Amino acid sequence: DYLHKTGLRSAVLGLSGGIDSAVVAVIAAAALGPMNVLGVSLPSRYSSKGSKDDARTLARTLGIGYRTIAIEPAFKSLLRAVAPAFDGRPNDVTEENLQSRARGTILMALSNKLGHLLLTTGNKSELAVGYCTLYGDMNGGLAVISDVAKTLVYDLARWINANPQRLGIPDLRTPPIPEPSITKPPSAELRPGQLDTDSLPDYAELDAILEGYVSGDQDLAHLVETGSDRATAERVIALTDRAEYKRRQYPPGTKISLRAFGRDRRLPITHHW
Numbered sequence: 001d002y003l004h005k006t007g008l009r010s011a012v013l014g015l016s017g018g019i020d021s022a023v024v025a026v027i028a029a030a031a032l033g034p035m036n037v038l039g040v041s042l043p044s045r046y047s048s049k050g051s052k053d054d055a056r057t058l059a060r061t062l063g064i065g066y067r068t069i070a071i072e073p074a075f076k077s078l079l080r081a082v083a084p085a086f087d088g089r090p091n092d093v094t095e096e097n098l099q100s101r102a103r104g105t106i107l108m109a110l111s112n113k114l115g116h117l118l119l120t121t122g123n124k125s126e127l128a129v130g131y132c133t134l135y136g137d138m139n140g141g142l143a144v145i146s147d148v149a150k151t152l153v154y155d156l157a158r159w160i161n162a163n164p165q166r167l168g169i170p171d172l173r174t175p176p177i178p179e180p181s182i183t184k185p186p187s188a189e190l191r192p193g194q195l196d197t198d199s200l201p202d203y204a205e206l207d208a209i210l211e212g213y214v215s216g217d218q219d220l221a222h223l224v225e226t227g228s229d230r231a232t233a234e235r236v237i238a239l240t241d242r243a244e245y246k247r248r249q250y251p252p253g254t255k256i257s258l259r260a261f262g263r264d265r266r267l268p269i270t271h272h273w
Contacts, residue, residue: 002142003032003117012116014107014137015039015059015066017051018186019157021121022058022177024144026160028119030167034063038116041068042103044075046189054178061176062169074102096190100136108139117141120251125150125203127250127261128210129236130243131196138250146253147260149210150186150203157182201232209236215259245269 003009011028015021021039028037039059043052052068059066078098086094111118120140122132124147132138145153160167161175161182169176186196186203200206209228212218213236218226223233244267252262259265 006117006141008115008117010036010038010114010116011119011142012038012040012107012110012114013119013121014103015041015055016121016189017041017048017054017058017178017181019153019177019181020123020145021055022181023153023156023160024119024121025058025062025064026167026169026176027144029062029064029169034169035065037062038065038067038110038114040107040110041066042071042106043068044071044099044189046099046191046194048189050180050184051189054181057178058176058181061172061174063171069106071099071102071106074106075099078102096188097133097136099190100133100188104133104136104139111141119144120146120253122146122250123148123150123153124257124261125200125206125210127247128214128243129200129206129239130246131200132246132250134246134249138246140251143251143253146250147256149207149257151207154182201236205229205232206236209233210240213237213240214261214265215257241267241271244271 003011011032013021013024013028015025025037025039039055041052041055056066075098079095107118110116118140120138120143122137122143123145126132127146148156157177161177164172164175187194188196209223209232212223212226220233220237224230247261248269253260255263
C-alpha cells in the first residue's frame with residue numbers, strides 16, 4: 001500500500017544473512033511478489049562465508065532478484081582518503097561505521113538508478129538503544145520492522161518457516177529462512193569475532209526492559225522491582241534517551257505495538273535531566 005501510493009512497484013534491500021534482513025525480505029516478497037524485490041549482498045572483509053551463503057539461499061528460495069556487490073574496494077578507498085586526517089589513531093567504531101555507510105551509499109544508488117524503494121531492515125530493539133549507523137544501515141524509504149522487537153523478529157522467523165504456504169508467495173513450499181540465520185548469535189560483522197552482546201545485553205533481557213520503559217512508562221525503580229538488573233536497566237535507559245536524535249532521522253515505519261517510536265513517543269532531541 002505504501003509503495004503503490006508513492007508511485008513505486010518494487011523494492012531493494014541489503015541481505016546480510018542475518019535474521020532481520022531475512023524477515024524483511026520475506027515480508028517484501030509476500031507484499032509485492034518476488035519478481036518485484038531485489039536483495040543485495042554487500043560483503044566486507046569481515047563477512048563470514050556462512051552469512052554470504054545464507055543470504056544467497058534465502059534469495060533463491062524466495063525467488064527474489066539477487067546481486068552481490070562487495071564493499072571492499074569502496075572501504076579501502078575511504079580508509080585511504082581519511083588516513084591523513086586520522087593521523088595514525090587506532091581503529092575504533094569509526095572504521096566499523098565506514099563499512100555500514102559504504103553499504104548505505106550503494107543501496108541508495110541502486111534505489112535511485114533502478115527506481116526501487118530501499119527498505120530499511122533495523123528492528124525496534126536496535127533503534128531504541130541507537131545500535132544503528134546514521135547514513136548507513138539507517139538509509140531507506142520505509143523501515144519495515146522498526147516497531148518489531150528483536151525477540152519478536154525471532155518469533156516471526158520461526159512462524160514464517162513453519163507456515164511458508166500461508167505467505168501467498170507462488171511456488172514457495174519450503175521454509176525460506178535458512179536455519180543458521182535464526183540460530184547463530186547475532187552480529188553486525190564489522191570487526192573480527194564481533195557479536196551484538198559485545199555492546200548490548202542479551203536481547204531477551206533488553207526487550208523486557210524496553211517494553212517496560214518505552215511502552216509502559218516505567219521508571220528505573222519500577223523496572224528493578226519487577227526483576228530487571230539495576231545496572232543494566234540504568235544503561236538501557238541512558239542509551240534509549242541518548243538515541244532520540246538518531247530516531248528523528250530514521251525512515252517512517254509500520255506501527256504494530258502499543259507505542260511506536262516517532263508518532264507515539266516524542267522527546268526533545270537533546271536533553272539533560
